[in-house]
Amino acid sequence: MAKHHDANSEPARSREGLLKQFFNATEIDTRILGMIVALLLVWCIFDVWSGYIRPNEGLFGGSFLTPRNLWTLLVQTSSIAVMSTGMVLLIVLRQIDLSVGSMLSLVAVATGVLQVYQLGPALGVGHPAIWILGVLACLTLGTAIGAFNGFLTAYAKIPAFIVTLGGLIAYSGVAFLLARGETVAPMDQNFGIFGGGIASSWLGPFWSWVLAAVGCAAIVRGIVNGRRQRQRFGFPLRPVWAEVFLAAIGSLATLGTTWVMNSYPWPPGVIEKYAKSNSIAIPPGIENRDGKAICMAATQVVHCNEGLIYYTGFSLPALIAIAVCMIMTFIATRTAFGRYIYATGGNPEAAELAGINTRALTVKAFALMGFLVGVSSIISSARLNAATNALGLTNELYVIAATVIGGTSLAGGVGTIYGAMVGALMMQSIISGMSLLNLPAAYQNMVVGGVLVLAVYLDQLYRRRVN
Amino acid sequence: MAEVKTPLIEMRDISIAFGGIKAVDRASVDLYPGEVVGLLGHNGAGKSTLIKVLSGAYKRDEGQILINGSEVTINNPRDAKALGIETIYQTLALADNVDAAANLYLGRELRTRMGTLDDVAMEAETRKVMKRLNPNFRRFKEPVMKLSGGQRQSVAIARAIHFNARILIMDEPTAALGPQETAQVGELIKQLKADGIGIFLISHDLHDVFDLADRLTVMKNGRVVGSAHVKDVDHDGVLGMIIAGKVPRGATPGPGALVG
Numbered sequence: 186m187a188k189h190h191d192a193n194s195e196p197a198r199s200r201e202g203l204l205k206q207f208f209n210a211t212e213i214d215t216r217i218l219g220m221i222v223a224l225l226l227v228w229c230i231f232d233v234w235s236g237y238i239r240p241n242e243g244l245f246g247g248s249f250l251t252p253r254n255l256w257t258l259l260v261q262t263s264s265i266a267v268m269s270t271g272m273v274l275l276i277v278l279r280q281i282d283l284s285v286g287s288m289l290s291l292v293a294v295a296t297g298v299l300q301v302y303q304l305g306p307a308l309g310v311g312h313p314a315i316w317i318l319g320v321l322a323c324l325t326l327g328t329a330i331g332a333f334n335g336f337l338t339a340y341a342k343i344p345a346f347i348v349t350l351g352g353l354i355a356y357s358g359v360a361f362l363l364a365r366g367e368t369v370a371p372m373d374q375n376f377g378i379f380g381g382g383i384a385s386s387w388l389g390p391f392w393s394w395v396l397a398a399v400g401c402a403a404i405v406r407g408i409v410n411g412r413r414q415r416q417r418f419g420f421p422l423r424p425v426w427a428e429v430f431l432a433a434i435g436s437l438a439t440l441g442t443t444w445v446m447n448s449y450p451w452p453p454g455v456i457e458k459y460a461k462s463n464s465i466a467i468p469p470g471i472e473n474r475d476g477k478a479i480c481m482a483a484t485q486v487v488h489c490n491e492g493l494i495y496y497t498g499f500s501l502p503a504l505i506a507i508a509v510c511m512i513m514t515f516i517a518t519r520t521a522f523g524r525y526i527y528a529t530g531g532n533p534e535a536a537e538l539a540g541i542n543t544r545a546l547t548v549k550a551f552a553l554m555g556f557l558v559g560v561s562s563i564i565s566s567a568r569l570n571a572a573t574n575a576l577g578l579t580n581e582l583y584v585i586a587a588t589v590i591g592g593t594s595l596a597g598g599v600g601t602i603y604g605a606m607v608g609a610l611m612m613q614s615i616i617s618g619m620s621l622l623n624l625p626a627a628y629q630n631m632v633v634g635g636v637l638v639l640a641v642y643l644d645q646l647y648r649r650r651v652n
Numbered sequence: 653m654a655e656v657k658t659p660l661i662e663m664r665d666i667s668i669a670f671g672g673i674k675a676v677d678r679a680s681v682d683l684y685p686g687e688v689v690g691l692l693g694h695n696g697a698g699k700s701t702l703i704k705v706l707s708g709a710y711k712r713d714e715g716q717i718l719i720n721g722s723e724v725t726i727n728n729p730r731d732a733k734a735l736g737i738e739t740i741y742q743t744l745a746l747a748d749n750v751d752a753a754a755n756l757y758l759g760r761e762l763r764t765r766m767g768t769l770d771d772v773a774m775e776a777e778t779r780k781v782m783k784r785l786n787p788n789f790r791r792f793k794e795p796v797m798k799l800s801g802g803q804r805q806s807v808a809i810a811r812a813i814h815f816n817a818r819i820l821i822m823d824e825p826t827a828a829l830g831p832q833e834t835a836q837v838g839e840l841i842k843q844l845k846a847d848g849i850g851i852f853l854i855s856h857d858l859h860d861v862f863d864l865a866d867r868l869t870v871m872k873n874g875r876v877v878g879s880a881h882v883k884d885v886d887h888d889g890v891l892g893m894i895i896a897g898k899v900p901r902g903a904t905p906g907p908g909a910l911v912g
Contacts, residue, residue, distance in 0.1 A: 418776040519768040521761050524750070528758055531749030531795075538709055538745045539759040540730035598749035 210427040231618035252448035263506035266609040269587040270513040271554035279597035280345040284352030289577030291360040292562040297369035297572030316375040324559040331555015335548035360574035370571035380567030381500035390447040393498030397443035404435040450477040531598035666715035677874040690865035698874040707739040708732035736818035748797035753778040875908025
């Protein structure tokens, strides 16, 4: 947003000095920067606070800034984060979907019933086709329900708030009926890789580093390409130091995240099972309660600090969330579909007059939301290894809260995908942090609700200052 | 204009009603290449509604639209644009939250070979067009809501003329402009006329119409009061048509003319 001032602020520039020049040159969105700083601050506070209660190996002696907690945080955030990217586009389009939580339950239960009661007995438990069909069913059903919501909104002209409020109530009823009120479990064992709870859903340090290297290369390539394009047309360029700075920051963030993920060891129980089933020798050692590894004390397998140890690297749900964030950012900024969503949200009448079929656009946006609910239902049911009609309960509130904390305006036309991701992380951080402090769930709800309202208030103050 | 036989566009007996109220009642207008036709009338006279039928914003209940003598179907703005009919709306109809290039190309974006938006090419083209229309325009990266009234107007005009329009509809194009910018729009209209583009100019301002238009048509209560060549009538005569529906000498009466 800082870049919007450069045309009319020649005298102001010298007055406001270096910091302003820096933001102008790098074109960093100061709003998102503020959110990231706030997020890091929250993390530090939780780490210090939890350290007072029970010292641990965190950065400031607490339990929050540990690889284990940050790794878990990413896994826990992934389901909400995936859905919030779709909610950004809907809210930008001046629509809303209140039914995502119930839709998630319905999709999970319906495909759970398919996996457990239909495909399992028919194909034999553990058949490789089961998880593939399960995934396809989730994505298809989600997309279909989303498109149905969109159709009622766009063509029957029922306000989205009402359509999806009805969906919120009705879809959970359907889910209850399908599951007959029971928990559908266990899911197919291969399906479990989407939950991040089993060894096969962890990428491991080597491939995590490879992925990080690819990510860094893509960042550099993107910056070089963008510069070349602008050069070709003779547009104003960013200073070279700003380009180098952006490439360095992007790469450092990628490598840092990877390093943290690669520092989280497998839980000892999982190592033990893995070692036994692959007949890997367990080295001898002395038991240690805070152990990350396993070793043999006499004839017993025990927890150790040094011994047999594996590191998880990125988990599949976290990777899915990161991939969804990148794809959705691409859709929002680089495709005509995304451009139409923003333009229609900014001025629906103008979009209509420009020849955009805003009704079809609305259906597509809702269908995309439904598809992402399908993705999240895969993550959620795989993580729980079960589907229940309460699986997505209150998810709609967290998805909308993450979107709004991330700077999406309910008036439409304004919002970013990465903002919603940071919003989702912020909310999950507060929930996780407060559970680390052993504060009751009631306090968690109070704080999350307060943060939502505070975030929107601060955002308004910020916008007033910028404009 | 007399030597051109077929009108570029002819709207015959157009009617449209909203909730039982006839906003436009059997109105007919025509337009020849390189001609400016002024549409005059009070607020609610039906001129904007008639023109929105042509631009595809409204669908007519009755009547025909002919381009170069053959009947065409216009059911939505896309149809109108495909026929080379471009409109500059009084409200400008800009998406305020996106930049000038995104507005210029809204609905007909340039794509890369991969099918993604070619923002760089669109910005380059926008810079070229704006250089011609408004050489002082610099704020290509900002959402148009941050631009001044004149700058926004020039974006709307650029959008209308960039895609080889044959027929241009201008709804109160100078309402939000200062004297200098108004003069610029006048110059632009003369330039477009020379290119053979037909222009419908909707205006409250008699002076504008007398300065820029070749012919004028006056509407009242949804009906055409009369039409005239600008040189055959004077200000008072036109005012009489607008206010009382009285058709002066030199003008051709329409179905809405005051009888007697």
